[in-house]
Amino acid sequence: MFRYTLNKVALTIPTLIGVTIVAFAFIRLLPGDPILLLAGERGVTEERYTQLAAQFGFDQPLWQQYLIFMGNLLQGDLGNSFVTKQPVLTEFLARFPATLELSIFAMLLALIVGLPAGVIAAVRRGTFFDHTLMTVSLTGYSMPIFWWGLLLIILFSSILGWTPVSGRISVMYFFDMPTGLMTIDALFSGDKGAFRSALSHLILPSIALGTIPMAVIARQTRSAILEVLGEDYIRTARAKGISAWRIVGLHALRNALITVVTVIGLQVGVLFAGAILTETIFAWPGIGKWMIDSIYRRDYQVVQGGLILIAGIVMIVNLIVDFLYGLINPRIRHTRG
Amino acid sequence: MPLLEIQNLSVDFATAHGKFRAVDGVNLTVDPGETVAIVGESGSGKSVSMLALMGLLPWTATITADRMALDGRDLLTMSKRQRRSLAGKDIAMIFQEPMTSLNPCFTVGFQIDEILKTHMSLTRKERDRRAIELMSLVGIPSPESRLSAFPHQLSGGMSQRVMIAMMIACNPRLLIADEPTTALDVTIQAQILELLLTLQQETGMALVLITHDMGVVAETAQRVVVQYAGQQVEARPVLDLFDMPRHPYTQALLAALPERATSQHLPSIPGVVPGQFDRPAGCLFNPRCEYATDLCRSTPPVVRDGALCHMPLDDAGNPTQPKILAEAAS
Amino acid sequence: MSTATTTSDIGGSPRTRAIAEFWHYFSENKGAVVGLCFVGIVICCAIFAPLIAPYSPEEQFRDYFLVPPVWEDGGSSMFLLGTDAVGRDILSRLIYGARYSLAAGCVIIALTLTSGIGLGLTAGYVRGWFEVLVMRLMDIILSVPSLLLALVLVTVLGPGLFSAIVAIAVTYVPHFVRLTRAQVISEAQRDYVTASRVAGAGTLRLMVIAILPNCMAPLIVQATMSFSTSILDVAALGFLGVGAQPPTPEWGRMLAEAREFITRAWWVVTFPGLAILLTVLAINLMGDGLRDALDPKMKRS
Numbered sequence: 009m010f011r012y013t014l015n016k017v018a019l020t021i022p023t024l025i026g027v028t029i030v031a032f033a034f035i036r037l038l039p040g041d042p043i044l045l046l047a048g049e050r051g052v053t054e055e056r057y058t059q060l061a062a063q064f065g066f067d068q069p070l071w072q073q074y075l076i077f078m079g080n081l082l083q084g085d086l087g088n089s090f091v092t093k094q095p096v097l098t099e100f101l102a103r104f105p106a107t108l109e110l111s112i113f114a115m116l117l118a119l120i121v122g123l124p125a126g127v128i129a130a131v132r133r134g135t136f137f138d139h140t141l142m143t144v145s146l147t148g149y150s151m152p153i154f155w156w157g158l159l160l161i162i163l164f165s166s167i168l169g170w171t172p173v174s175g176r177i178s179v180m181y182f183f184d185m186p187t188g189l190m191t192i193d194a195l196f197s198g199d200k201g202a203f204r205s206a207l208s209h210l211i212l213p214s215i216a217l218g219t220i221p222m223a224v225i226a227r228q229t230r231s232a233i234l235e236v237l238g239e240d241y242i243r244t245a246r247a248k249g250i251s252a253w254r255i256v257g258l259h260a261l262r263n264a265l266i267t268v269v270t271v272i273g274l275q276v277g278v279l280f281a282g283a284i285l286t287e288t289i290f291a292w293p294g295i296g297k298w299m300i301d302s303i304y305r306r307d308y309q310v311v312q313g314g315l316i317l318i319a320g321i322v323m324i325v326n327l328i329v330d331f332l333y334g335l336i337n338p339r340i341r342h343t344r345g
Numbered sequence: 346m347p348l349l350e351i352q353n354l355s356v357d358f359a360t361a362h363g364k365f366r367a368v369d370g371v372n373l374t375v376d377p378g379e380t381v382a383i384v385g386e387s388g389s390g391k392s393v394s395m396l397a398l399m400g401l402l403p404w405t406a407t408i409t410a411d412r413m414a415l416d417g418r419d420l421l422t423m424s425k426r427q428r429r430s431l432a433g434k435d436i437a438m439i440f441q442e443p444m445t446s447l448n449p450c451f452t453v454g455f456q457i458d459e460i461l462k463t464h465m466s467l468t469r470k471e472r473d474r475r476a477i478e479l480m481s482l483v484g485i486p487s488p489e490s491r492l493s494a495f496p497h498q499l500s501g502g503m504s505q506r507v508m509i510a511m512m513i514a515c516n517p518r519l520l521i522a523d524e525p526t527t528a529l530d531v532t533i534q535a536q537i538l539e540l541l542l543t544l545q546q547e548t549g550m551a552l553v554l555i556t557h558d559m560g561v562v563a564e565t566a567q568r569v570v571v572q573y574a575g576q577q578v579e580a581r582p583v584l585d586l587f588d589m590p591r592h593p594y595t596q597a598l599l600a601a602l603p604e605r606a607t608s609q610h611l612p613s614i615p616g617v618v619p620g621q622f623d624r625p626a627g628c629l630f631n632p633r634c635e636y637a638t639d640l641c642r643s644t645p646p647v648v649r650d651g652a653l654c655h656m657p658l659d660d661a662g663n664p665t666q667p668k669i670l671a672e673a674a675s
Numbered sequence: 676m677s678t679a680t681t682t683s684d685i686g687g688s689p690r691t692r693a694i695a696e697f698w699h700y701f702s703e704n705k706g707a708v709v710g711l712c713f714v715g716i717v718i719c720c721a722i723f724a725p726l727i728a729p730y731s732p733e734e735q736f737r738d739y740f741l742v743p744p745v746w747e748d749g750g751s752s753m754f755l756l757g758t759d760a761v762g763r764d765i766l767s768r769l770i771y772g773a774r775y776s777l778a779a780g781c782v783i784i785a786l787t788l789t790s791g792i793g794l795g796l797t798a799g800y801v802r803g804w805f806e807v808l809v810m811r812l813m814d815i816i817l818s819v820p821s822l823l824l825a826l827v828l829v830t831v832l833g834p835g836l837f838s839a840i841v842a843i844a845v846t847y848v849p850h851f852v853r854l855t856r857a858q859v860i861s862e863a864q865r866d867y868v869t870a871s872r873v874a875g876a877g878t879l880r881l882m883v884i885a886i887l888p889n890c891m892a893p894l895i896v897q898a899t900m901s902f903s904t905s906i907l908d909v910a911a912l913g914f915l916g917v918g919a920q921p922p923t924p925e926w927g928r929m930l931a932e933a934r935e936f937i938t939r940a941w942w943v944v945t946f947p948g949l950a951i952l953l954t955v956l957a958i959n960l961m962g963d964g965l966r967d968a969l970d971p972k973m974k975r976s
Contacts, residue, residue, distance in 0.1 A: 026815035037831050143706070146963070150955035152907055154914045155930055155948030158937055166938045240445040246401050247440075248460045248511070249433030262450045281822035285911060299823060300915060303830055315827060319818045338450055338495040 009334055009341050016330045020323050027319040031312045032077050038308060042066070045308050086313030091305055096313035099298065105188025106176060107294030110286070111279050113210050114218035115272075122222040123268070126229025131256055133234065141226060148223030153282055157216035157289035164212060174291035177206045217286040221275040228271040232264035239263070266337050273329030277322055348518055348551050349375040349398075349436075352412040356390070356397050356575075359405045365621040367406075368394045369575040373553075375519065380545060380552045382566035382583070384559060384598065388618040390575035391555045392441075395521045399438050400428050416518065434464040437512035438521040442528050443504035447496035453480075454492030457511045464515045479510040483540060502533035506540070513544060520545070521553045526561070538565060559602050563587060571595050574618050574629040579652045589660045591652035593634045596662060628655065636664040700968035707964020713957035721773040728767040729755075732924040736762040741940045757942045759933065765942065768924035769950050775925040776906045776954065779840050783905040784898050786844040791851025792894065796882050798852065799859030810856070813849035821846040822911060829917045836909075836925065839918035843908045847901050854897055858890035892969040899962035903955045910951050926951050 035042050043060050044052065052060065061067050065076045080086070086096035125145075129138045165173045172178070176190045183197035191210065194202040236242065237260055245259045284296035291297070295318065302310035334340040356368040368390040375381050383391045397408045398420070413420040415435060420428065440446045448456060457476045461467060467475065480488030483506040496504060505525060512520060522541060526534035542565055545552045554565055562569055562583065569586050571579040571594060579592040590596040597614045599605060616633040619625060628646050631637040640655050649668060650657040656664035702708055720727055742758040743750045750757065756765040798806040816824065821843075828842035862868060863886060871885050912918030913927025921928065926947045933943035 022811055023814045023818050026811060027818055030815060030819075034827060034831065039831070039833060146706075146959055147952070147956055150903065150907075150952055150959050152910055152914075152927075152930075152948055152951045152955070154911060154927075155944070155951065158930070158934065158944050159948065162937060162941055162944065240440060240442055241448040243401055244440065244446045244508070245448065247399055247432055247438045249429045249431070249463055250459065251429065259448055259451075263448070266450075277817070277820045280820035284820075284822055284826070285914070288915065300826065303826055303917070308830075311827060311830065315819065315823070318820065318823060322820060323818055336450075339497050342495050342498065 012334050012340055013331055016327055020327060024320060024323060028078060028081060028316055029074070031315045032074055034315065035308055035312055045306065081316070086316065087309040089302070089307050089310045091302075091307050091310075096310050097317075099310065100295065100314065100317050102188075103294050103298045105185075106190070106292060107280075107283050107287070107296060109189045109191065110210065110213055110217060110292060110294060111283060113214040114279065114282075115221060115275070117214050117218040118222035118225050118275075119272075122225030123229055126226040127233055127256065127261060127264075129226070129230045130233035130237065138230075142230075145223040145226045148219045149227070151219050151223075153216050153219060154285045154289055156219060157212070157286055160212045160216055161289070171208050171212050172205075174209075176209050176293065177202065178209075181205055213286050213290040213292055216289070217279065217282045220278060220282060221272075224271060224275060224278075225268065229264060229268050232267040233260050236260045236263045262336075266333065269329060269333050269336060273326055273333070276325045276329070280318060280322060346417055347374040348377045348379075348416060349373065349553075350412055350414045351394075351398065352410060354394055354397060354408070354410040354413065356393050356402065357407045357409075359407070360621065362621065367575050368397065371572070371575075371577050372580070373570060375551045375553060377518065377551055378545075378549045379568070380542075380554060380566045381568045381570065382554045382556060382562040383570045383572060384556060384562055385572035386557055386618050388574070388620065389572040391572050392523050393575075394572075395438065395523060395553065395555060399432055399436060399521070400425075401438075430464070433460050433512070433517075434515045435517055436519045436521065437515070437517040438523060439505070439508045439512050439525050441524040443508050443525075444496070444501050444528070446508055447499075447504055449496050451495075452492065453494050453496065453499070453507050457492070457507070457514060460511055460514050475514065476510075479514055480507075482513075482544070483507070483510040484536075485510070501529050502537065505529060505533075505537055509537075509540065509544070513548065513550070516548060517550055519551045519553065521555070523555045524557070525554075527557075541565075559598050560604075571598070574624075576629060576653060578630065578654070581651050589658070590662070591650050591657040592630075592654050593636050593658065593664070594630050595652075596658060597633075597635075628653075638667070640667050697968050701964045704964040704967055706960040707967075710957040710960030710964070713953065714961060717773050717954050717957070718777065720770045721777045724771045724774055728764075728770040729753075730764045730767045732763065732768045732771040733922050734763065734767075736764075738762070741936065741943070743940070744942050747942075756946050757940070759929075759943050760936055760940075763924075765946055768929060769926070769946060772924045772926045772929065772947070772950065773954070775836065775919060775923060776909060776951070779836065779909045780902045780905045782840050783844045783847065783909075784902050786841070787847040787851050787901065788894070788898055790844075791848045792855050792887070794848070795852040795855025796859055796887065799856040800863065800878070800882055800886075806856070809852065813852050816846060817849045822908065825908065825912060826915070826917060829912065834917040834920065836913075836919040836923065839909055839912040843905055843912070846908075847905070850897060850901065851894065854893055855890060858893065859886055862886050862889050896962060896966045896969060899958065899965055903958035903962065906951065906955055906958070 035045065038045055043057065043064060043066055058067075065073050068076065084097055086100075088095055089099055092099065122145075125141055129141045132138050161173055164171045177194070181194070181199065181202040183193060183199065183202060185193045186196075187193055190206040191203065194206045197203075233256070237256075242255060242259060245255045250259075280296070283294060284300055286292065287294045287297035288300055295314065299311065299314045299318075302308075302314065351371065351373040354368060354371045354373075355366060358365045358367055371390070371394050373381070373383075373394075383395070385391050393402070393406075396402050397406070398413065402408065410421060415431065420431075423431075447453070451459075454476055457479060458472050461472045461475060465472075476492060477488045480491060485491050485503065485506050491499075496507075499507065509525075520541075525541065526537050529537060538561060541552065541554075544550075552565075554561070556562060566583050569579075569581060569583050570577055571586075571592065573594050579586065579590070579595050581591070586595060587599065590599055594614075597612075600612045601614065603611060614633055619629060619632075625632050625642070627643045628634070628637070628641045631641040634641065636656060638655070644655070646653055646655045649655075652658075655667045659665050736754075736758060739751065739754065739758045739762045741760055742754050742762075744757045745752055745755050747757075754764050754766070756769070758764055759768070794809050798809040819827075824846050825839070825842040828845060829838045832838035832841060859882075868881065868885055871881055876885065909918055910925070910927030910930070913925045914931045916928075916931055919925035919928045921932065929947040930944065933940075933947065937944050
């Protein structure tokens with residue numbers, strides 16, 4: 009298990025370095041003068057230009073520029089946003105909890121609905137429920153979520169008036185945010201109305217963002233359970249006289265989970281891509297909206313830093329999923345080394 | 346009273362190309378403490394009939410029988426729940442592939458404990474003690490530490506021992522062993538058979554041994570049932586059957602035993618068991634039978650002298666006159 | 676013997692027989708047939724748009740701003756699905772929009788298939804440092820969420836439909852490279868490859884003639900699935916404003932322009948999205964059928 013984990017970590021490092029090279033190249037490949045783009049200033053004098061070039065290290069050879077860039081990166085310095093003049097890392101950390109909270113809720117929703125639905129469809133294979141679920145999940149999988157989000161707003165916010173249209177909480181509530189997760193901070197603030205408000209703001213974005221993972225999880229769980237139900241050890245379990253729900257819920261599900269965890273891991277990247285769209289639609293102040301806004305504003309230092317940070321986070325989450333996979337798979341967990 | 350009674354059991358599978366009869370009119374009685382062997386090539390429906398008894402067939406299978414009873418209790422009219430309470434307790438079954446028959450995600454101890462928890466009202470401590478007792482009963486060294494092992498850490502022979510320990514945990518009246526040694530090394534095969542017979546004698550349970558190996562039958566069983574293409578072709582006590590086979594198929598199976606080989610070449614039965622699409626008319630064995638006549642190729646046989654054959658063999662191993670001709674002659 | 680009979684029974688060349696067999700499995704899946712029909716309709720719309728569409732997609736009817744669909748109060752039979760905020764017929768725009776989505780999807784798949792298969796074949800066949808380099812590169816592409824990478828690439832290339840196509844194609848390449856490479860590695864160990872090598876087949880000939888056709892089935896399935904996602908991604912970039920530029924009647928772009936009317940005129944938002952959803956769904960249904968027909972063992976989606 010230890011060697012397995014170490015191996016996975018070691019495999020990640022070259023990829024992470026590759027991402028820094030891509031991000032480093034990004035600014036230099038942009039149409040226009042990178043120095044001016046980074047400075048975000050117009051009509052600079054020649055004197056100011058040389059000064060800026062030196063400030064960003066552009067007077068050095070390319071490989072040295074990369075080393076400086078990496079040196080800064082390792083110290084947590086990803087440059088400053090030219091719009092807000094804030095360090096990119098600070099901005100990122102301020103917005104990350106919003107995306108984290110949204111992603112967690114979307115994933116929970118996907119799991120709570122997708123996992124049991126997939127299990128039931130597999131057990132009731134070929135029935136009306138199975139066919140319906142497979143059609144619904146393929147529809148979910150084909151859903152343009154930017155449109156789906158708009159539809160949800162039309163239905164639940166405009167017509168029914170049940171949920172707010174955008175944002176994380178109503179403006180009337182204000183409290184300290186030690187964790188940055190609105191629901192948890194609202195809960196700790198002791199204000200029930202604030203908690204309810206935070207939760208109601210979360211519902212629609214979570215549905216929009218969770219739809220595709222939900223569809224994928226339902227389909228993959230179904231096929232994983234179907235495959236496991238044909239295994240010899242399921243026959244053994246039935247020969248033991250164990251109840252049907254225990255066979256499906258324990259013996260089959262436990263084995264199917266090994267496959268499903270991998271599928272969930274693959275959804276992390278999908279979730280981030282979806283977050284860009286979802287956060288745009290619901291004006292959710294997270295990483296996705298921050299990135300797209302920065303692209304609109306040509307705040308390339310932010311785009312560059314965000315690219316590295318997001319790729320890093322996706323890789324860390326994938327490592328966690330790999331670790332979980334190793335944990336729930338006895339063939340890996342109980343192997344020496 | 347016999348422990349197990351099966352009369353006229355048939356199993357049909359619904360397939361994409363219509364119904365397929367895998368088991369056709371099988372009868373079986375097993376007395377308490379007895380060992381019965383079911384013999385036949387792959388595809389002869391041996392396993393399917395026993396899986397039907399256990400209720401382990403997939404939903405595509407339709408089971409019909411005149412009678413299926415354990416200890417006088419009718420299995421056909423029983424509710425699913427009652428059936429399940431018998432499985433693993435009164436009748437237990439071990440399978441051909443020990444390596445894949447144990448759940449890879451749970452420890453050996455958990456899987457033994459589970460069957461005890463399902464059928465016996467024992468405390469946790471009693472169950473733990475029983476599990477260790479079972480493990481040493483089936484000859485697993487250092488049972489305490491092996492209880493926390495996962496199946497992938499065990500060899501094939503060890504896995505089969507665990508399967509046996511698990512399945513005899515609730516002192517079943519009847520143990521069905523479905524080719525329990527086929528997937529194992531030759532040296533291990535003998536050990537597992539030995540273990541099964543010892544356990545049977547110690548516990549007094551009845552044993553139904555499914556095998557394709559006539560040699561195993563001779564060493565273990567009191568009675569033999571020979572199956573071919575879903576039908577029972579001959580059912581007799583083991584000594585009689587070995588001395589004077591009545592069915593040409595039994596004769597051919599026996600002739601294929603290495604120790605009975607008379608020439609330098611080991612005789613084999615040409616052809617294979619018919620499947621769904623190549624069922625012959627008349628006797629199902631006729632394309633492979635060296636004695637087959639036009640009668641065999643046109644008319645299904647009935648049971649004569651304990652064999653499903655038009656011309657059951659006499660004591661010298663030669664075919665007798667078909668019944669119709671015999672009647673005409675007299 | 677039995678194979679000979681079946682051959683003469685059905686008749687025709689092995690190719691027609693393979694197609695007949697393929698169609699037999701494909702048509703067993705009703706959803707796939709429905710999907711195929713719908714995709715056919717969309718393709719017809721795209722090709723014959725000028726004949727089918729009642730108006731030009733860019734024609735603005737000054738007297739008909741935000742007219743609801745014909746069945747709603749205030750609807751007009753002139754505009755079956757209503758008009759948008761500048762008085763353009765939504766139905767016509769949707770019909771013309773099919774051109775952009777399908778064409779973009781086709782170009783993306785053509786780009787990814789050629790580069791993915793090329794890289795994958797070479798990597799799987801040449802092995803060594805080249806393989807390591809290619810596969811690391813693919814890992815890097817995969818480590819960035821696809822839409823984010825596409826956005827960044829579009830920023831470099833400058834917004835527009837063509838940039839969007841190239842950017843999306845880049846994010847799909849790794850899947851094809853991995854698939855091809857894995858297939859090539861497993862196929863290259865088969866006896867028939869060794870046999871043709873012994874017979875003196877050149878490397879290129881071996882790769883293209885012997886190995887590639889045997890790896891096609893999973894690639895075709897992956898291509899179908901990627902085709903549907905590419906339509907979604909093109910629309911997403913259009914929606915974010917960095918793909919197709921106005922006044923192109925691209926479906927995602929139409930949604931972006933309709934956003935501000937979401938509470939006043941539901942139809943301007945609903946129909947473009949529905950067009951995207953149905954087209955993508957139809958292709959996915961078709962992909963499911965293809966997968967069953969081409970390779971029953973492949974279960975992943």
